[in-house]
Amino acid sequence: MKKLLSVFFAITLLLGMVFSPTMGFASNDGKNEYLVQFDGKIEKGLLKAFGVKDQEILHTFDLLPVVTLKLTEKQANALVNNPKIKYVEENAQVQALVQTIPWGINKVQSQEVFNLGYSGNGMKVAILDTGIDRYHEDLFTNVKGGFSVFTDSANRDPYYDGSGHGTHVAGTVAAVDNDLGVLGVARHADLYAVKVLNNSGSGSYEGIAKGIEWSIQNGMDIINMSLGGSSSSAILEQWCNLAYNEGVLVVAAAGNSGRRNGRGDTVGYPAKYASVIAVAATDQSDNRGSFSSTGPAVELSAPGVGILSTTPNNNYASYNGTSMASPHVAGVAALIWEAKPNLTNVQLRQLLQQTAKNLGDSNQYGYGLVQPLAAIQQ
Ligand SMILES: [Ca+2]
Known part of the structure; x- marks a missing residue:
């Protein structure tokens, strides 16, 4: 037996x-936060041409040509394709490990x-x-x-x-x-x-x-x-x-x-x-x-x-x-x-x-x- x-x-x-995996900052106006790096110096006029309002420029960094922006997904996709823009990345939430x-x-x-x-x-x-x-x-x-x-x-x-x-x-x-x-x-x-x-x-x-x-x-x-x-x-x-x-x-x-x-x-x-x-x-x-x-x-x-x-x-x-x-x-x-x-x-x-x-x-x-x-x- x-x-x-x-x-x-x-x-x-x-x-x-x-x-849980990391998530982006979602907001209720259909816009998310993005970190955008210019290829060269920051051009706020360019952002304006893409419909970014002044209050949607949340932060401008000193040491790299990077800004924090509130963008729709469509704006983000359009910016990616502009030759003056180097990187567009979602401002992903970092969790303390x-x-x-x-x-x-x-x-x-x-x-x-x-x-x-x-x-x-x-x-x-x-x-x-x-x-x-x-x-x-x-x-x-x-x-x-x-x-x-x-x-x-x-x-x-x-x-x-x-x-x-x-x-x-x-x-x-x-x-x-x-x-x-x-x-x-x-x-x-x-x-x-x-x-x-x-x-x-x-x-x-x-x-x-x-x-x-x-x-x-x-x-x-x-x-x-x-x-x-x-x-x-x-x-x-x-x-x-x-x-x-x-x-x-x-x-x-x-x-x-x-x-x-x-x-x-x-x-x-x-x-x-x-x-x-x-x-x-x-x-x-x-x-x-x-x-x-x-x-x-x-x-x-x-x-x-x-x-x-x-x-x-x-x-x-x-x-x-x-x-x-x-x-x-x-x-x-x-x-x-x-x-x-x-x-x-x-x-x-x-x-x-x-x-x-x-x-x-x-x-x-x-x-x-x-x-x-x-x-x-x-
Ligand atoms: Ca462990």
Whole structure:
């Protein structure tokens, strides 16, 4: 029987942010603002001949023969064809390019660690998920490779993410530091799209095993699995153990089956295996997300409520889930490992535990919130 897994998210799509393209200044008299450059000196008489009134000459520049004019499209087209006019350009609106830093990035001390000189350089992080949109404006410089376990035409491309889940997870690990979009925890880490879930967010234990095998064979440092199922598999556990014994740090979402009262053992697989770090989700006040799975296997906590990150086609959205928490830990691990390259994966894991901020009930929070600053300074 093929056991089906599903992604640990899908609770709420809080908001979609689309950065709109630039627009000209439109006005209600059918005229728009244009920048007009003369070939030679400014000739206001020429403008008058084209029907431009004095009050429609909005500005005259000093250093170049350029004027700002209010023109109809017809006037603009006519001016373009005059030999005394060099350029006619619409005065396009320039938008301030702004990069939003999602709250979770500061919560896990990414900027403080960056200021010490660490940003995940040289660390290879495999995102075992629905694929990564490698053409995303805020990811493409960091996506360095990929592999799909599927052979059908809809799912065989690891860089096609029909779900958006994998692209979101990837952005939390390593969205690029530029003037747009968001910022990842480890802004210079290398991302690898290992597509083990199809465009509907489903996959099999066999597929995950293939993804883990690829990750080992291709020298991945960290595996992030923001996925899981409720049934155990001895074979999947062996694959996780194999990766761990080969020196890979294996991080997974604890699951979104938590009860509101925080009781019970609801951690899914593979997070529940001893070789895998199970990550719980917290909010901005360091409280457990009410959905976050609980139990003795929970090892670390990270932001997972209202997490803004990348989604396909240059979009951004805010999701909830332990799927969003796990990549915060994967990113933090990349930062620490870059700073302390001689640590084994077992030592790195111990350091993550020892330096986490205690948040209370270990069944809900494990050792607590990951805090790389103390780990790096230790
Ligand atoms: Ca960015």
